[in-house]
Amino acid sequence: MNPRxxxxxxxxxxxxxxxxxxxxxxxxxxxxxxxxxxxxxxxxGTGGAAGAFPARSSAARVPAAAGGQAASRCHTSELKADVQIQPDRPGSAMVMLVNKGTRSCTVFGYPGFGGLLADNSRIDVTTARVAQPGPPTQITLKPGTTAFSGLAWAPCDKSDTSCRVLSGLVVTPPDETTQLTAAVIGTDGKAVPQLTVSAAGLKAGTLQPSNQGVLLP
Incomplete structure (x- = not known):
């Protein structure tokens, strides 16, 4: 019997x-x-592919776009460039890269530059990079929005054999290898037909989401 x-x-x-x-x-x-x-x-981190102007930092992260998808970089065909000459600052301009496409895309770093001669042929122009107003920052450009950069050079006398007389500029967006022809304009929106650039070439600042502080001293 089992015990209870x-x-x-x-x-x-x-x-x-x-x-x-x-x-x-x-x-x-x-x-x-x-x-x-x-x-x-x-x-x-997501490393970007190295391009001609310039190679992206391997630590750069691509920001998320709407719907949680990463926005890819802006291609040359999606952008237009305006170079606005500053009348009160000789040898100074503001570069504006505008997203003319229908999707959001990113830019990061420095634009590259070349010159156009009177016959519309292209000429290399030495360009030094300056971290002004600060280091590169990754910018997501929605359609119709703009990234800004400063550009500076020493004007010269056209009689100087080392002086380059340019009828325009071409711009290479970061990570791209193809160029677009910039509209070189004054602050009044009118075309500026000629630039004189000394043998020292150009200085370019970083692309920024705002135009504050981008002009080079």
Whole structure:
């Protein structure tokens, strides 16, 4: 005959079982993080492909666009460039890259530059990069929006054999290898037909989301 549990013994067993059940419920309410969440927390940089003007920093991250998809870089065909000459600052201009496309895209770094002669042929112009007004920042350009950069040079006398007389400028967007012809204009919007650039060439600042402080001293 099986022994029967006394009432005190039965009460003790019940108390232990309830205690174990309480521990299990606490664990279920606070589960360990999933592998997906852990991976998202760790993050990771996205290296950009190296282009002619300039190679992107491997630490640059592509910002997320609408719908959680990463915006890819702006291509030359999606942009237009205006170079606005500053009348009160000889040898100074503001470069404006405008997204003329229908999608958001990114720019990062410095634009590249070349010159146009009177016969519309292209000529190389030495360009030094200056971190003005600060280091490169990745910019997401929505359709119709603009990134800004400063451009500076030393004007020269056309009679000087080392002086380059330019009828225009071509611009290479960051990471691209093809150029677009810039509209060289004054602050009044009228075309500026000629630039004189000394043998020292150009100085270009970083692309920024605002025009504040981009003009080079």
């Amino acid at each position: 549990l006394s009432r005190p013994t039965l009460a003790a067993v019940t108390t232990v079982a309830l205690g174990l059940g309480a521990v299990a419920c606490t664990g279920d309410a606070d589960p360990a993080p999933s592998k997906t969440a852990a991976g998202a927390a760790s993050g990771g």
